[in-house]
Amino acid sequence: MSSASQILERESELVRIATALDEAAAGSGRVIVIEGAAGIGKTALVREARELARRRGYGRLQAIGDETETPLAWGVVRQMVERSISRYSGEVRDAILAGPAGRALQALDVAPASGASDAEVARTLHALWWVAIDLSSTRPLLITVDDAQWSDQPSLRFLGYLARRIADLPIALVVATRPPSGGSGPLTELTVSPYVERLLPEPLSPVAVAAFHTPDGVVPCAAVVEAMHAACGGNPFLTGALLDELGSAGHDVSHPATAEAISGLGPATISRAMLSRLSPEALALAGAAAVLGFEASPWLAGRVAEVPPDALPEAVASLVRANVLVGGVDGLTFVHPVIREATVSALGPLQCSAMHARTVRELHAREVPAAQLAPHLLAAPVGTLADAAELLARAAAESAAAGDA
Structure with missing residues (x-):
């Protein structure tokens, strides 16, 4: 993709991030929120923060908010933990699961659902906080969350809980988000918290x-x-x-x-232009990836897009070459949310609804949790599944903590 040779006009932001990492390494935990419009460079700053932390010997946890996963309670926190262990197997993975990461998953497995009291939610938050303490006991810890505007509410509550309690810990928390909407809620509370340093990247000159x-x-x-x-x-x-x-x-x-x-x-025209040179198979696959969400399985996306198996590898390759998607066998992710939003817009409501319907049938056949199925079921045509009402009721029971919290 066309680019500049370096990250531009972000010197002050990088200095503040580096200073925060140095102070956290010395035992004074820091919280940074990077806030700005889509495409302004928040992700680049998160990437730089992770690189600066790597050079300093930090442990690193990361998660990326995804619009399709917003209803999944504790989804962003679970993503942090699962991403940290997914690249390991065998005895190494067993050893990791026997430590703090395993305790985090256990806490999430019993996290409160519908009707939970504040005390029950607080117990989960406190358990996850102790996991963070344990993870930072041997070396400083960086936690990054990008696209936090799409995070589920319980995970956002945990970020706020953590932000208020890391002043004396070797932990740095970096959260990137578009400006919060609605004027209230855990994300808004985090961005205006006195414990937080806000970075507001300006447009380039x-x-x-x-x-x-x-x-x-x-x-x-x-x-x-x-x-x-x-x-x-x-x-x-x-x-x-x-x-x-x-x-x-x-x-x-x-x-x-x-x-x-x-x-x-303008921005919408540019994004649509990026899609206009794709083959029909590649455009359909991009649409399926947009419907499925973060790190979509290429095989599942191919079935949802109705791309023949023999055409799937080239469709994926062309999307990567066109800088629409990154990834491959392990999952497909859009280069930028702006492109994903343009892709959904290019599908149109009828085609998008049809893709959600195919997604519902594919996921239902794989017996995924109801809460994972629900966002697609709500966007699919009525009658897509005979037991839709029962599944939606079950999903509400699994993830109502997002609204209660």
Whole structure:
């Protein structure tokens, strides 16, 4: 993908993150919330935080909020734990499960459901807090949550609980989110907490946009830079996506006349343009991945998209080449939420509903938990499953803690 050679105009944010990590390593826990619009560079800062922590010998837990998993109570916390052990097997995995990670999963397995009292929820929060303490007992710990605006409510409560209790612990918590909506709730409380340092990345200046270049190193001329900045508003992700589209359309970004081709383009247009050059199979697969959510199984996505098995590998490869998706056999993830949202928009309501219906049938056949099935069932046509009412009632019982908490 077109890019600049480095993360641009984020020097102050990187210094503050590095300082927070150094202070946490010395035993003074720190909490940072990175807040901004889609594409402004929050994910890049989270990635830099993880790299800075790796160099400092930190243990690292991470999770990414996903819109389709928002109803799953404790889903983000569970993701942190499961991601930390999924790459291991055999005796190593057994040893990990015998330690704090295993205790975290045990706490989540008995986490309160519908009708839980505050005391029951507090016990789960406290148990998870002790797991974090144990994980940070041998080396400092960094916990990162990206796209926190899509996190489930109990997990957000845990992040707030942790944020208030790590001042004397070698733990750094970094949460990236779009601006919270609604004016209340655990995410809003976290972003305005006195325990939290907020980072608000600004749009890039035209000088920074001028540092972008095409994959083959061509730097846009001044007129094109000005037009790109006007079209993308200094949004780093959309700037790179626009530069990609100009190159794919055969425009010479070093020529001033190319500025005229940019006139009138905006974020939605840029994202849709990225999808317009995909094959029908690849576009359908992208749609299925958008419906399925974070780290969608390519095999399941292929069945939902009705892509023939022999065409699936090339469809996945083309989406990776087009910088729409990353990943492969282990799971497919959109390069950026903006592209995912554009993909859903490109599907249209009828096709999207049909994909949710196929997802419901596939997941139901695999006997997944009702709470995992419910978001797709609600978006599918009435009559998709005969026992829909029973499944939705069961899902409410499994995840009502999200609303109660």
